[in-house]
Amino acid sequence: MSTARLIALDQILFVLVAAAWAATAGVALAGLRQPAAAGRRTRLIAAALCAAAIVVTALRIPVTLGLARAGWWFVAEKVTLALPLVVLPALASAAVSLPRLLRAPSGGGAPVLSPRLVAFPLLVTAYGAVAGVACGVVISYPVTGGGAAAVLALFAAASVVSWRLLGPVRTPGDRWQAAGTGVLALAVALTVGGGWSGGHPHFGDHAPAQGISVDLLHGASAAAAGGPSRAKPRVRRFTLTAQPATVRLASGPIDAWSFNGQVPGPVLRVRQGDLVEVTLRNRLPGQSVTVHWHGYDVPSGEDGVPGVTQNAVAPGQTHVYRFRAEDAGTYWYHSHQNSSVAVPRGLFGLLVVDPAAPLPESEDHVLALHTFGTRPTLSVDGAAPVEGLARLALPPGARTRLRVVNTDTRPVVLGLGGAPYRIAAVDGGDVPGATDLDGDRLHLAAGGRYDLTFTVPSGPVLLTAGDRPALLVNGPATPPAAAGPIVDITRYGAATAPPARFDQEVTWVLDKTLAMADGLPRLAQTVNGKAWPNIPTPVVRQGQTVRIRVVNRGTDTHPMHPHGHHVRILSRNGVPATGLAMDTFDVAPGEVWEVALVADNPGMWMSHCHDLAHAAQGMEFHLAYEGVTTPYEMGGGNHPA
Ligand code: C2O
Numbered sequence: 001m002s003t004a005r006l007i008a009l010d011q012i013l014f015v016l017v018a019a020a021w022a023a024t025a026g027v028a029l030a031g032l033r034q035p036a037a038a039g040r041r042t043r044l045i046a047a048a049l050c051a052a053a054i055v056v057t058a059l060r061i062p063v064t065l066g067l068a069r070a071g072w073w074f075v076a077e078k079v080t081l082a083l084p085l086v087v088l089p090a091l092a093s094a095a096v097s098l099p100r101l102l103r104a105p106s107g108g109g110a111p112v113l114s115p116r117l118v119a120f121p122l123l124v125t126a127y128g129a130v131a132g133v134a135c136g137v138v139i140s141y142p143v144t145g146g147g148a149a150a151v152l153a154l155f156a157a158a159s160v161v162s163w164r165l166l167g168p169v170r171t172p173g174d175r176w177q178a179a180g181t182g183v184l185a186l187a188v189a190l191t192v193g194g195g196w197s198g199g200h201p202h203f204g205d206h207a208p209a210q211g212i213s214v215d216l217l218h219g220a221s222a223a224a225a226g227g228p229s230r231a232k233p234r235v236r237r238f239t240l241t242a243q244p245a246t247v248r249l250a251s252g253p254i255d256a257w258s259f260n261g262q263v264p265g266p267v268l269r270v271r272q273g274d275l276v277e278v279t280l281r282n283r284l285p286g287q288s289v290t291v292h293w294h295g296y297d298v299p300s301g302e303d304g305v306p307g308v309t310q311n312a313v314a315p316g317q318t319h320v321y322r323f324r325a326e327d328a329g330t331y332w333y334h335s336h337q338n339s340s341v342a343v344p345r346g347l348f349g350l351l352v353v354d355p356a357a358p359l360p361e362s363e364d365h366v367l368a369l370h371t372f373g374t375r376p377t378l379s380v381d382g383a384a385p386v387e388g389l390a391r392l393a394l395p396p397g398a399r400t401r402l403r404v405v406n407t408d409t410r411p412v413v414l415g416l417g418g419a420p421y422r423i424a425a426v427d428g429g430d431v432p433g434a435t436d437l438d439g440d441r442l443h444l445a446a447g448g449r450y451d452l453t454f455t456v457p458s459g460p461v462l463l464t465a466g467d468r469p470a471l472l473v474n475g476p477a478t479p480p481a482a483a484g485p486i487v488d489i490t491r492y493g494a495a496t497a498p499p500a501r502f503d504q505e506v507t508w509v510l511d512k513t514l515a516m517a518d519g520l521p522r523l524a525q526t527v528n529g530k531a532w533p534n535i536p537t538p539v540v541r542q543g544q545t546v547r548i549r550v551v552n553r554g555t556d557t558h559p560m561h562p563h564g565h566h567v568r569i570l571s572r573n574g575v576p577a578t579g580l581a582m583d584t585f586d587v588a589p590g591e592v593w594e595v596a597l598v599a600d601n602p603g604m605w606m607s608h609c610h611d612l613a614h615a616a617q618g619m620e621f622h623l624a625y626e627g628v629t630t631p632y633e634m635g636g637g638n639h640p641a
């Protein structure tokens with residue numbers, strides 16, 4: 001069974017186990033209060049429930065073992081806390097309570113069994129099972145003392161209170177005392193537990209306190225670029241005006257936010273080596289904006305993250321971005337202010353950098369997949385998005401490149417039917433040794449890009465996105481949609497040698513857990529058990545090679561996107577990868593990815609999940625370079641997610 005299935009099964013079992021023990025304890029208590037004769041039936045029902053509870057509890061053991069095979073990250077809190085809390089009292093229940101429930105005499109009038117002997121083990125098992133559910137919500141990886149202490153305190157308090165209440169003499173004073181114990185334990189648990197995920201606002205544990213400001217890490221101006229040894233670059237100037245726009249889809253109009261009145265914004269197409277200068281003007285009422293160059297490893301000061309590399313650009317203001325187009329390939333840009341709202345609403349566009357030496361393809365088109373609400377669309381070469389089937393006419397025999405950009409927050413399965421094709425580039429970078437695919441489908445992460453190349457056949461070609469025909473080349477006949485297996489992108493292309501050594505190891509365990517956010521515990525998308533802004537900042541030194549291990553313990557897919565760097569994929573679930581460079585990699589539930597990041601772009605960077613709703617729910621943090629600081633602050637007007 002896959003790790004993802006085991007995670008789901010484990011969550012179901014958790015709840016089943018808690019329900020089974022709660023029911024057992026409840027029915028047993030009822031049976032004990034009844035006279036021996038009348039209570040016999042109830043007690044037998046309790047015994048049956050107890051047997052069933054023992055069985056579902058036992059089932060958790062093989063499931064946990066299966067998860068442990070995928071890694072300790074998946075089971076740490078289960079093995080150390082959640083399982084012992086239910087398994088040990090379950091054994092006591094099986095040894096003490098169950099035989100008494102079964103053997104209790106059916107004659108006589110008065111209750112015959114000691115509640116402390118029969119009901120107490122059952123209650124404690126139920127508390128342990130519920131504590132196990134709480135562990136799943138409160139504790140991620142690594143297991144924190146605070147979270148564990150909070151769960152244990154509540155478990156212990158419930159057990160103590162029950163012991164007292166089950167005792168022979170019960171005066172009102174006893175009850176008050178018991179209630180007091182409960183309240184006290186709750187207070188202790190909250191105080192202790194409060195520290196489990198808070199305490200490090202803004203930059204986490206290790207942010208540099210002094211050094212050079214990110215504000216000094218800018219792209220050279222036109223006058224300064226070039227220098228003695230380099231020819232003066234060609235300067236390409238663009239203006240992006242953020243403004244409201246109406247997008248007219250077949251199914252009805254959409255109130256969008258746009259760059260230059262169009263969604264997607266203009267395709268910025270430049271040549272490798274150009275100096276790109278983009279003036280951002282904000283004409284959006286009541287909404288600040290920035291421009292982030294997704295996947296383009298610009299100097300940190302040009303990265304467009306409010307609160308990290310600049311202040312958000314308020315309505316009426318302007319901001320100029322400058323960077324040298326060093327890398328060729330397919331990229332995109334989007335606002336990073338309130339990005340979980342702004343990008344879905346249309347504040348994005350495409351960036352294509354043509355290589356200095358021309359490509360072999362005579363046909364070269366950019367395709368932006370974007371979903372407005374629930375309406376999936378495709379824009380071809382920056383034209384208005386098409387909700388149904390977009391069309392393209394290409395000369396048969398022409399070598400063609402389709403640059404597919406997923407601007408959504410969810411992954412998409414692509415299919416190209418009607419012609420053999422290759423994935424020539426992934427996230428902007430060429431794929432060495434790209435092999436022919438025929439009818440195979442592709443999984444494209446949120447924010448990711450694939451360049452697909454093929455020779456136009458005499459018949460039509462169909463691109464599907466999800467279940468939907470998206471682009472028809474040379475209709476009118478429609479070829480069958482690609483239905484082949486999904487390519488494992490981590491194994492595609494020719495293998496390149498991994499780095500020989502690593503200077504630092506970082507692990508990001510992704511989960512959905514209760515964590516402190518804005519001073520309150522909330523269910524958040526977490527990294528190592530914490531949510532923004534409490535996730536400690538990894539700090540690297542320029543020139544280091546860092547191995548990053550990303551573990552997804554949760555049930556959501558997380559397209560991880562470190563800014564300013566491409567990472568090389570080293571392995572997925574322990575299987576070595578070919579080493580493709582990606583800037584957005586999709587870590588599915590239960591998966592473990594290892595990637596290598598070469599610290600070659602000093603700055604203060606954002607790293608986050610590109611399911612932008614997840615970023616807004618906490619899954620964002622920084623990657624800092626030793627000696628780089630930022631004068632900008634989060635909060636106030638700056639809200640990157
Ligand atoms: Cu396209 Cu910080 O993201």
Ligand code: CU
Nearest residue numbers: 558609611614
């Ligand atoms: Cu996510």
